[in-house]
Amino acid sequence: MIVFLIYIAIFVASFLLVKLLVHRSTRDFTARKTVTFGDESAVRPNRVAGVVSVLTIFLLWGAFTGSKWVPGVLHAPGPFIGDATFTYTAEAEGVAPDDATVTIRVFPVGEEVTAPEVAPGEGWAKNDADTVGAWRSGLVRVDRNDDHGRDQGHRVVAVNGTPIAPGGEVMTAFGRVGMSPKGTLNFEPSKGLQMEPIWLPPPEAVLARLREIAREGYRDSTLWEHLGWSLFRVIAGFFFGALIGIPLGYAMGLSDWFRGWFDPIVEFMRPVPPLALIPLVIIWAGIGEPGKIILLFLAALWIMAIAARAGVSGVKISKVHAAYSLGASKWQIMRHVIIPNSLPDIFTGARVAMGVCWGTVVAAELVAAEKGAGMMIMVASKFQLTDIVIMGIILIGVIGFGIDILMRLAEKALVPWKGRG
Amino acid sequence: MTGLVLENLSMRFDLPNGTSVQALKDVSLDLAAGELLSVLGPSGCGKTTLLNIVAGFLAPTEGRVLLNGHAVTGPAAERGMVFQQGALFEWMDVRANVSFGPRMAGKRERDWGAHVDHLLDVVGLREFKEKAVYELSGGMQQRVALARCLANDPDVILMDEPLGALDALTREKMQSLVLKLWKETGKTIILITHSVEEALLLGERLLVMAPRPGRIHKEYRLPFADLGVGEDLRAVKKHPDFAATREEILGMIWNMEEEIMGRTEAAQ
Ligand SMILES: Nc1ncnc2c1ncn2[C@@H]1O[C@H](COP(=O)(O)OP(=O)(O)OP(=O)(O)O)[C@@H](O)[C@H]1O
Ligand SMILES: [Mg+2]
Numbered sequence: 001m002i003v004f005l006i007y008i009a010i011f012v013a014s015f016l017l018v019k020l021l022v023h024r025s026t027r028d029f030t031a032r033k034t035v036t037f038g039d040e041s042a043v044r045p046n047r048v049a050g051v052v053s054v055l056t057i058f059l060l061w062g063a064f065t066g067s068k069w070v071p072g073v074l075h076a077p078g079p080f081i082g083d084a085t086f087t088y089t090a091e092a093e094g095v096a097p098d099d100a101t102v103t104i105r106v107f108p109v110g111e112e113v114t115a116p117e118v119a120p121g122e123g124w125a126k127n128d129a130d131t132v133g134a135w136r137s138g139l140v141r142v143d144r145n146d147d148h149g150r151d152q153g154h155r156v157v158a159v160n161g162t163p164i165a166p167g168g169e170v171m172t173a174f175g176r177v178g179m180s181p182k183g184t185l186n187f188e189p190s191k192g193l194q195m196e197p198i199w200l201p202p203p204e205a206v207l208a209r210l211r212e213i214a215r216e217g218y219r220d221s222t223l224w225e226h227l228g229w230s231l232f233r234v235i236a237g238f239f240f241g242a243l244i245g246i247p248l249g250y251a252m253g254l255s256d257w258f259r260g261w262f263d264p265i266v267e268f269m270r271p272v273p274p275l276a277l278i279p280l281v282i283i284w285a286g287i288g289e290p291g292k293i294i295l296l297f298l299a300a301l302w303i304m305a306i307a308a309r310a311g312v313s314g315v316k317i318s319k320v321h322a323a324y325s326l327g328a329s330k331w332q333i334m335r336h337v338i339i340p341n342s343l344p345d346i347f348t349g350a351r352v353a354m355g356v357c358w359g360t361v362v363a364a365e366l367v368a369a370e371k372g373a374g375m376m377i378m379v380a381s382k383f384q385l386t387d388i389v390i391m392g393i394i395l396i397g398v399i400g401f402g403i404d405i406l407m408r409l410a411e412k413a414l415v416p417w418k419g420r421g
Numbered sequence: 422m423t424g425l426v427l428e429n430l431s432m433r434f435d436l437p438n439g440t441s442v443q444a445l446k447d448v449s450l451d452l453a454a455g456e457l458l459s460v461l462g463p464s465g466c467g468k469t470t471l472l473n474i475v476a477g478f479l480a481p482t483e484g485r486v487l488l489n490g491h492a493v494t495g496p497a498a499e500r501g502m503v504f505q506q507g508a509l510f511e512w513m514d515v516r517a518n519v520s521f522g523p524r525m526a527g528k529r530e531r532d533w534g535a536h537v538d539h540l541l542d543v544v545g546l547r548e549f550k551e552k553a554v555y556e557l558s559g560g561m562q563q564r565v566a567l568a569r570c571l572a573n574d575p576d577v578i579l580m581d582e583p584l585g586a587l588d589a590l591t592r593e594k595m596q597s598l599v600l601k602l603w604k605e606t607g608k609t610i611i612l613i614t615h616s617v618e619e620a621l622l623l624g625e626r627l628l629v630m631a632p633r634p635g636r637i638h639k640e641y642r643l644p645f646a647d648l649g650v651g652e653d654l655r656a657v658k659k660h661p662d663f664a665a666t667r668e669e670i671l672g673m674i675w676n677m678e679e680e681i682m683g684r685t686e687a688a689q
Contacts, residue, residue: 318508321478326522326573327498336525340512417511420555 237296249308307349311342467635
C-alpha cells in the first residue's frame with residue numbers, strides 16, 4: 001500500500017518536474033501538431049519517463065530491502081537492530097510486587113551473537129537478557145531466574161508500567177511485548193517497513209547470486225546450460241512448428257479441400273492455450289525432451305499455419321492476375337508472388353509464436369524438467385531461495401525481450417516491403 | 422487471321438442470394454492488329470468485366486474471344502495487363518519487375534537485358550532500376566507497370582484505368598507516353614478510362630458502353646490519336662472536332678446516368 005502510494009507520488013512528481021524543466025523539447029513535425037489528444041501518432045513514449053520509470057522500480061526495490069546501492073537516507077525504516085529493553089512488574093505469593101529489566105539483543109539473522117551481560121539487580125525479580133533475530137520473535141521466560149518461580153505463583157502484571165494480562169500486549173519503543181494465554185512473555189522487535197531478504201532480497205544480492213551461479217552453476221548445470229536448454233527447446237519446437245505449419249497454411253490458403261479439412265482443426269486448436277496441453281503431453285510423451293519439443297511444436301504449429309494462411313489470402317488478386325498475364329506458371333506464381341507476399345505475415349506470426357513458445361517452455365519446465373530456466377526458479381522456490389527466483393524471472397524476461405528484438409531486426413532486414421504494398 | 426475478335430459476349434453473375442446481374446449482353450467487336458480502342462461508359466456498365474474476359478480471368482456465360490484465330494481460355498503472355506495500381510511486386514526492384522515476364526519464360530539475362538534496359542530508358546526510369554518499387558511515386562510506378570507489360574512483348578495490351586490514380590499533369594505526360602509506345606511498338610491496345618478527354622486523345626476507335634445490361638452503345642473512329650503522336654496533346658485538344666465530340670459523348674453518358682438514377686428512384 002505504502003509502496004503503491006510512493007510509486008504514484010514519484011510518477012506525478014517526476015511528471016510535473018519534467019514538464020517544468022523541459023519545454024517542448026521535440027522540434028520535429030509532431031511538435032507542430034496542435035491536436036495531440038486523440039491523435040495516436042502524436043503520442044510517443046517520453047524518454048525521460050522511461051528512464052525514471054525503470055529507476056523508480058529499482059529505487060523502490062532498493063529502498064524497501066535496505067540495498068547498499070540506495071543511499072541510506074532513502075531507505076524505508078528497517079527492522080530494529082541492537083539492544084532493546086523493557087521492564088516488567090511481577091507478583092508472587094507472599095512478597096511485594098517487584099520490577100526487573102529485560103535486555104534483548106536483536107541481531108540480523110545469520111549472525112552469531114550472545115546475550116548481553118546484565119547485572120541481576122535488586123529485589124527478588126532479577127534482570128534478564130536474551131537474543132532475538134530481526135523480523136523474528138522469541139519467548140522470554142522472565143520467571144526462570146527470579147527468586148519466586150511459577151510454583152510460587154509468579155505472574156507478570158505489567159510491562160513498562162502498563163498492565164498486561166494473558167493474551168494481551170504492550171507496545172514498547174523497540175517492538176511488541178505480548179503475553180501468551182499461559183502468561184509467558186514474548187518479544188517481537190519492530191519490523192520497520194523493509195522486506196525480509198527471504199521474501200525479497202535486495203538487488204545486489206540478486207546480482208551476487210547471478211555471478212555465483214554464472215560461475216558455479218546450479219543443480220549440476222551451469223547457468224548457460226539451463227538457459228541454453230530452454231532456448232534450444234524453443235528453437236527446436238518453433239522450427240518443427242514452422243516446418244509443418246507454414247506449408248499447411250499455404251495449402252489451406254490455396255486448396256478448397258485442405259481449407260475444408262483443416263479449418264475445424266485449426267479453429268479448434270487455436271483457442272486452446274498450450275499450457276492446457278502439458279498434462280496430456282506428459283502422459284503421452286513423458287517429461288523428457290521429446291515431450292517438451294512436442295508441446296512447443298504444437299504451440300507454434302497453429303500460429304504459423306494461421307499466419308501463412310493469412311499471408312496467402314492477403315495477396316492482392318491484381319498481383320496474381322498480373323503474374324498470370326506475364327506468362328507465369330502456377331509454380332512460379334507460388335514461388336515469386338505468393339511466398340514473398342506472405343513473408344510479412346509469416347514474420348508477424350513467427351514473432352508471436354516465439355513469444356508463446358518462450359512462455360510455454362518456462363511453464364513446462366516449472367512442471368517438470370531436469371534443466372532449464374523454469375526448473376531453476378521452481379527448485380529455488382522450494383528452498384525459499386528468493387534471490388534465484390527473482391534472478392530467473394529477470395533473465396527470462398530479458399531473453400524473451402531479446403528474442404523479440406532479434407525477430408524485429410530480422411524482419412526489417414528480410415522483408416523491407418512490409419506494409420508498403 | 423490476325424486481330425482480336427469478340428463474338429456475342431454475354432456475362433451473367435449469379436449471386437448467392439438467387440438474383441443475378443447481367444453485366445454484359447451480346448457484345449461483339451473486331452479489333453485489327455495494332456488498333457488502339459478506348460472504352461468509356463458509366464460506372465458499372467461492365468467495362469472491367471469485358472476486360473477480364475479478354476484477359477482470360479473470367480469465362481463468359483455466352484460467346485467467345487478469338488485472338489489471331491484461336492479461342493481464349495485463360496490468361497496468357499500474349500495478352501498483357503496494366504492495372505490501375507498495386508499490381509507491382511514490391512519484393513523486387515524496378516528492373517526485376519520489368520524483366521518478370523522474360524525471366525518466367527526461362528530466358529537468360531543476355532536475351533532480355535538489353536531490351537529491358539531500353540524500355541527503362543523509354544519510360545525514363547534508367548536511374549531508378551535498382552530502386553524498390555515502393556520508393557517510387559505513383560506515376561513512376563505506372564511507368565514500371567507499362568514497361569513490365571511491354572518487356573513481355575504481348576500481342577494485346579489491356580489497360581483498366583491505368584492512369585486513373587494519377588494527378589492531372591502526370592496523367593498528361595503518361596498519355597503522351599502511351600501514344601508514343603503504341604506507335605513505336607504497334608501493339609493492339611484496349612484502354613478503359615473514365616476520362617472522356619483521355620478516351621478521345623488516345624483512342625483510334627472509341628466505344629461508349631451503356632449499362633444494365635452492359636452493351637455497346639455507340640462506336641466512333643477518331644483522328645486525334647494519329648494527330649497526337651509526336652505532338653503536344655494540348656494542341657490536339659484545340660482541334661475543332663475535339664470539343665464537339667467531347668460534348669456529345671459527355672451528354673450521352675450524362676443521360677445514361679440520369680436514366681439509372683431515375684430507374685433507381687422509381688424502384689424505391
Ligand atoms: N464478381 C462479381 N460478382 C457479382 N457481380 C459483379 C461481379 N463483378 C462485377 N459485377 C457486376 O457487374 C456489373 C459490371 O461491373 P464492372 O466492374 O464490369 O463495371 P465497370 O464498368 O468496370 O465499372 P467501373 O467503371 O466502376 O469500374 C456491375 O453491376 C457489378 O455489380
Ligand atoms: Mg471497372
